[in-house]
Amino acid sequence: MSEKPVTEMSFEEAMRELEQVVGQLERGDVPLEQSIQLYERGAQLKARCEEKLKEAEEKVAAITLDANGAPTGTTPVEGQ
Structure with missing residues (x-):
């Protein structure tokens, strides 16, 4: 345990440690x-x-695309 x-x-660090914790508990x-x-x-x-995934989803949702699917900029995400 870290x-x-x-x-x-x-996210990656937390997920890796969570997998270790679950493994220990399952044994x-x-x-x-x-x-x-x-x-x-x-x-x-x-x-x-969950927090890091939500942040990532909000960032992706904030990207606006033009007709060709290219990013045209971003819109502010609430609280930023």
């Missing part, structure tokens, strides 16, 4: 207290991944 704060992770070979900590970390990682 010591890096979840809020500073990229079931960790003590109960560690399982609880893993579950909490997993919940934070999942939320981070």
